[in-house]
Amino acid sequence: MSVLDESVRYVKGVGEAKAKSLEKLGITSLRSLVTYFPRSYEDRTAFKRIGELEPGEDVCVKAMVAARPVLSFVRKGMELVRLRAVDETGTLSITYFNQKYVRDQLAAGRTYVFYGRIGGTRSRPEMTNPVFEPDTGKLSVTGRIMPLYRLTAGVSQGLMAKVMAAGLKLCADALPDALPEEVRTEYELAQARFAYENIHFPDSAVHLEIARRRLVFEELYVLTCALARLRGSRRKEKSAPMAADALSDFTQALPFALTGAQKRALSECAGDMSGRTPMSRLVQGDVGSGKTVVAAGCCWLCAKAGKQAAVMAPTEILARQHFATFSKLLEPLGVHVGLLTGGQTAAARRETLKRTEDGEVDVLVGTHALLSEGMTFRNLALAVVDEQHRFGVQQRSRLTEKGESPHVLVMSATPIPRTLALMIYGDLDVSVIDELPPGRKPVKTFAVNETMHERVYAFIRRQVEQGRQAYIVCPAVGDETLADDGRKAAVRYAQTLQGQQFPDLRVALVHGRMKPKEKESVMAAFAAGDIQILVATTVIEVGVDVPNASVMVVENADRFGLSQLHQLRGRVGRGSHESFCILFEGAGGETAKQRLEALCRTNDGFKIAEEDLKLRGPGDFFGDRQHGLPELKIADFVENMDILYVAQAAAQKTLAADPQLIAPEHRLLACAVEEMLTVSGGTMN
Numbered sequence: 001m002s003v004l005d006e007s008v009r010y011v012k013g014v015g016e017a018k019a020k021s022l023e024k025l026g027i028t029s030l031r032s033l034v035t036y037f038p039r040s041y042e043d044r045t046a047f048k049r050i051g052e053l054e055p056g057e058d059v060c061v062k063a064m065v066a067a068r069p070v071l072s073f074v075r076k077g078m079e080l081v082r083l084r085a086v087d088e089t090g091t092l093s094i095t096y097f098n099q100k101y102v103r104d105q106l107a108a109g110r111t112y113v114f115y116g117r118i119g120g121t122r123s124r125p126e127m128t129n130p131v132f133e134p135d136t137g138k139l140s141v142t143g144r145i146m147p148l149y150r151l152t153a154g155v156s157q158g159l160m161a162k163v164m165a166a167g168l169k170l171c172a173d174a175l176p177d178a179l180p181e182e183v184r185t186e187y188e189l190a191q192a193r194f195a196y197e198n199i200h201f202p203d204s205a206v207h208l209e210i211a212r213r214r215l216v217f218e219e220l221y222v223l224t225c226a227l228a229r230l231r232g233s234r235r236k237e238k239s240a241p242m243a244a245d246a247l248s249d250f251t252q253a254l255p256f257a258l259t260g261a262q263k264r265a266l267s268e269c270a271g272d273m274s275g276r277t278p279m280s281r282l283v284q285g286d287v288g289s290g291k292t293v294v295a296a297g298c299c300w301l302c303a304k305a306g307k308q309a310a311v312m313a314p315t316e317i318l319a320r321q322h323f324a325t326f327s328k329l330l331e332p333l334g335v336h337v338g339l340l341t342g343g344q345t346a347a348a349r350r351e352t353l354k355r356t357e358d359g360e361v362d363v364l365v366g367t368h369a370l371l372s373e374g375m376t377f378r379n380l381a382l383a384v385v386d387e388q389h390r391f392g393v394q395q396r397s398r399l400t401e402k403g404e405s406p407h408v409l410v411m412s413a414t415p416i417p418r419t420l421a422l423m424i425y426g427d428l429d430v431s432v433i434d435e436l437p438p439g440r441k442p443v444k445t446f447a448v449n450e451t452m453h454e455r456v457y458a459f460i461r462r463q464v465e466q467g468r469q470a471y472i473v474c475p476a477v478g479d480e481t482l483a484d485d486g487r488k489a490a491v492r493y494a495q496t497l498q499g500q501q502f503p504d505l506r507v508a509l510v511h512g513r514m515k516p517k518e519k520e521s522v523m524a525a526f527a528a529g530d531i532q533i534l535v536a537t538t539v540i541e542v543g544v545d546v547p548n549a550s551v552m553v554v555e556n557a558d559r560f561g562l563s564q565l566h567q568l569r570g571r572v573g574r575g576s577h578e579s580f581c582i583l584f585e586g587a588g589g590e591t592a593k594q595r596l597e598a599l600c601r602t603n604d605g606f607k608i609a610e611e612d613l614k615l616r617g618p619g620d621f622f623g624d625r626q627h628g629l630p631e632l633k634i635a636d637f638v639e640n641m642d643i644l645y646v647a648q649a650a651a652q653k654t655l656a657a658d659p660q661l662i663a664p665e666h667r668l669l670a671c672a673v674e675e676m677l678t679v680s681g682g683t684m685n
Contacts, residue, residue, distance in 0.1 A: 003171050004171055004174055004176065005029050006029060006030050006170075007028065007029060008028060008033050008167070011033070011163055011166050013159070013162050013163055018155070020154075021152060021154030021155050022155060022163070025150065025152055025155065030171045031176065033163065033167045034164070034171065034200075035176070035633055036164075037633055038148055038149055038200065039148055039149060039150050041147055041148060042148055043058075044060055044115045044131075044141075044143060045060075045143060045145060047059065047143070048060075049061075049090075050063060050085075050090035050091065051087075051090040053118045053122070053125040054122065055119060055120060055122065055125070057117070057118050058115070058117050059115070060113050060114065060115045061085070061092060061114045061115075062087065062111060062113050063087045063112065064109065064111045064112075065083055065107060065109065065112065066083070066084040066091070066108065068083075068108045069082065069083035078097070078098065079097075079098050080096070080097060081096040081100065081103045082096075085112070090125070092126070094114065094126070094127045094128075095127075095129075096128075096129055097128070097129060110134065111134075112132045112133065112134055112135055113135050113139060113142040113143060114130040114131070114132045115132070115142045116129065141161070144201070145202045145204070147161065147200050164200050168200060172197075173193075175192045176668075177668060178221070178671070178673075180665050180666055181665065182665070183650050186650070187650060189214045189218075190211060190213075192214075194211065195210075195211040196211075197211075213643065215635075216635045216636075216640050217650075219632060219633060219634055219635040220643060220647035221647040221651050222672045222676055224647060224652070225651050225655060225661070225669065226673045226676045228651070229673055229677065237277065239277065239278040239279075239381065239405045240381050241275060241276055242270070242301040242305045242307075242381075243274065243304065243305065244274040244301070246301055246304045247266060247267075247301060249300075250296075250297050250301075251263075253333055254329070258290070259435050259438075261285070261289070261432070261435045262289075262290045262293060262294060265291075265432075265433055266293075266294050266297045268281065268429070269283070269297070269298050269431070270298075270301060273301055273407050278406060278408065279382075280408050280428050281408070281409055281410070282411075282430050282431065283295070283409065284411070284414070284415060284416060284430065284431070284433070285413070285432060285433030286415060286433075286436065286570065286604075286605040287570025289413075289435070291413070291433060292322065292326075292386075292411075294409075294411075294433070295386075295409060295411060296325070296326055296330060298407070298409055299326065299330060299335070299362075299363045299382065299384070300330060300333065302363075302381050303330070303363065307379050308356070308359070308361065308379055308380050308382075309363045309364070309380070309381065310364050310365075310370055310402070311326065311364070311384040311386065312383070312384065312385050312386065312399055313366070314386070315519075316341045316343050316367050316516070317520050317523050317527070318386070319341055319365055320339065321544055322386065323337060323365040326363055330363060335363060336360060337361070337363045337364075337365065338355060338361035339352065339366065340353070340356075340364055340365070340369045341366055341367050341369055342367060342368070349369075353375065353376070359378035359379065364377075368395070370402075371395060371398045371399060376402070377403060380406050381403060381406050382408075382409065383396070383400050383406050384409045384410075384411065386411045396408070408428075414567065414609075415566075415605035415609040416609055434606060440573065441578060442573070442603040443569050443573040443579045443603060444578070444581070445569065445580075445599055445600045445603075446580070446582050446583065446600060447557070447593065447596035447597060447600055448584060449585050450584060450586075452584075453584075456553060459582075460502075460551055460553070463550055463551050464532045464533070468550040468551065468577060469529065469531070469532055469549045469550070470532070470550070471533075471536060471549060471553065471571055472493070472497070472534070473536055473537065473554045473568055474489060474493055474535065474537060474556070475487050475537070475555065475559040475560065476489045477490055477511045477537055478492070478513075487556050487559065490511050491509065491511070493535055493555070494507055497535060505532045505533055506530065506533070507532070507533045507534075508522050508525065508526065508533070508535070509534075509536070510522045510523060510534060510536045510537075511536060511537040522534070523544050526544075526546060526549075527544045527545075538568065540568070540571060545574055546571070549571060549572050549574070549579075550572055550573075550577045550578065550579045551579070551581075552569055552571055552582070553581075554568060556586040557583035557584055557585060557586060558587065558592035562598065562599055562611055563605070563609055565583065565596075566605050566608045566609075569581040569603075583596050583600075654666070
């Protein structure tokens with residue numbers, strides 16, 4: 001067994017109790033300890049004499065304790081330790097709150113190094129709760145760049161630093177190093193030992209950057225190799241080939257012309273499905289870009305080959321909408337489309353299950369009900385998953401397990417820059433639909449301040465009088481747990497609008513805490529035109545197509561990511577009427593105003609996604625981690641894009657020379673790839 005696999009409890013200063021606390025952070029072995037990287041750093045290298053101190057700066061001060069610290073009790077639960085520290089230039093007043101033990105640790109007449117923020121004034125400087133240690137010439141927590149780690153109960157920054165230093169010492173000669181020597185040399189990367197020691201305890205800012213670059217490169221390099229391994233394993237599977245030339249029958253029967261982007265995506269899918277390797281493809285594009293038609297074309301190829309397809313949607317109302325669309329496109333071609341949802345009667349459900357099992361249903365559209373135990377296909381050869389980010393990896397796997405290596409098509413209306421999509425969605429190939437069908441009018445978008453509410457209400461009323469409908473989205477659900485922070489709560493706001501602003505109109509409410517059937521009922525009524533104004537939370541972000549809705553109002557828009565706002569905007573502008581999106585800026589200040597103005601400038605979801613990535617990182621797309629990538633320990637898909645490109649190129653060069661990583665010099669790399677695949681359960685999409 002490698003020293004890296006030894007339990008962390010044997011590290012000096014840990015023991016059983018602290019080992020249990022560290023386990024909450026995922027630290028159980030020396031390997032998991034040394035790869036638990038700091039979340040940030042505190043630069044404690046600046047020293048100043050007392051007479052030079054400026055209020056507000058964070059510095060180290062070398063000073064002598066002038067007299068024994070004084071302990072005083074202010075009130076129950078509040079103890080103060082006060083002392084004076086001096087050097088040849090002045091006096092520094094220091095106070096510790098509720099740290100009684102400090103009085104015995106600081107001796108009068110001894111010199112210490114104190115680190116903290118300077119308070120008071122230039123003539124009477126103060127420090128509160130500074131870090132300190134004796135001035136022995138060898139400093140451990142002052143006078144250096146200190147790592148700051150994510151913590152849990154029972155684990156302090158001080159403990160983490162001590163344990164990390166001891167752990168690094170124990171495994172210094174066995175630190176994990178997946179990079180082949182030729183790669184490290186070609187890309188001028190630091191050795192593993194230097195990188196690990198300086199990522200945790202950097203000698204300087206320069207050494208920290210060198211260490212970070214090496215470890216980020218390694219993580220992205222190994223990830224690229226792991227994704228290639230997954231793609232390779234998919235290619236070993238065999239699937240039923242479909243006749244790609246049959247696609248012309250489908251496209252000629254369509255009552256409209258496809259866009260160039262739709263033709264390209266369909267061609268890429270057909271090319272995949274005509275081979276003996278299962279398709280594994282993501283089709284992404286803006287709301288309304290025509291992804292459903294691409295999915296219908298794939299279902300046609302499947303039915304034409306005598307096989308079955310399944311289409312899974314996240315909500316019942318969206319499943320019913322897909323059922324109507326697929327029926328309209330495919331039934332005239334002799335393809336039988338079925339529907340399976342949790343809201344069906346038991347009799348309807350039994351009939352659909354039997355017809356599907358007997359092979360009478362060619363395309364079955366449904367919700368999570370498709371994953372149920374009693375759901376059996378005769379010959380499932382294509383699994384289509386709509387709104388990928390609403391489903392977990394395991395759910396998609398359960399659907400594909402109902403066939404034998406079926407083709408997989410994933411659809412997402414969340415635009416993601418292509419390079420990021422290739423990484424996020426693992427072993428999926430990516431098709432992008434980056435143009436809207438002709439006739440779709442861009443939604444006019446405006447960012448306004450809170451003083452515009454009355455004018456916006458009047459505008460909504462005019463739209464309703466013309467026969468249109470409106471959405472009003474709030475960032476919170478109810479008022480029972482709300483702090484007074486200015487957020488609009490959907491429940492309270494709907495009551496106010498119905499009672500005060502629009503007593504003569506039909507105002508309804510929908511939010512995530514409602515029961516699924518309640519939500520479905522409200523959305524169905526809105527789609528039918530029975531509701532004129534729908535107050536909602538982001539539960540409508542993925543929703544039913546309502547061509548008659550022409551106004552989207554978002555309250556406290558500064559609380560949302562740009563991509564989320566773009567998704568909400570996509571709920572309107574789906575018909576022939578001119579449509580509008582009105583964003584109330586909220587209290588986000590100038591920065592929020594600039595972000596919202598970016599949304600007003602363009603309707604291009606991919607440009608907005610790029611902007612959102614810069615501002616917020618990938619969390620806005622993948623906050624619930626529904627993709628299957630292992631959590632990155634140090635790399636960041638956005639901040640490290642430049643390193644990502646280089647690491648990908650290096651990995652591709654390595655794999656071109658040794659696809660199976662069986663060369664002796666690639667042994668450690670192969671182990672790292674295997675470990676990464678094991679952590680993510682053998683799937684990364």
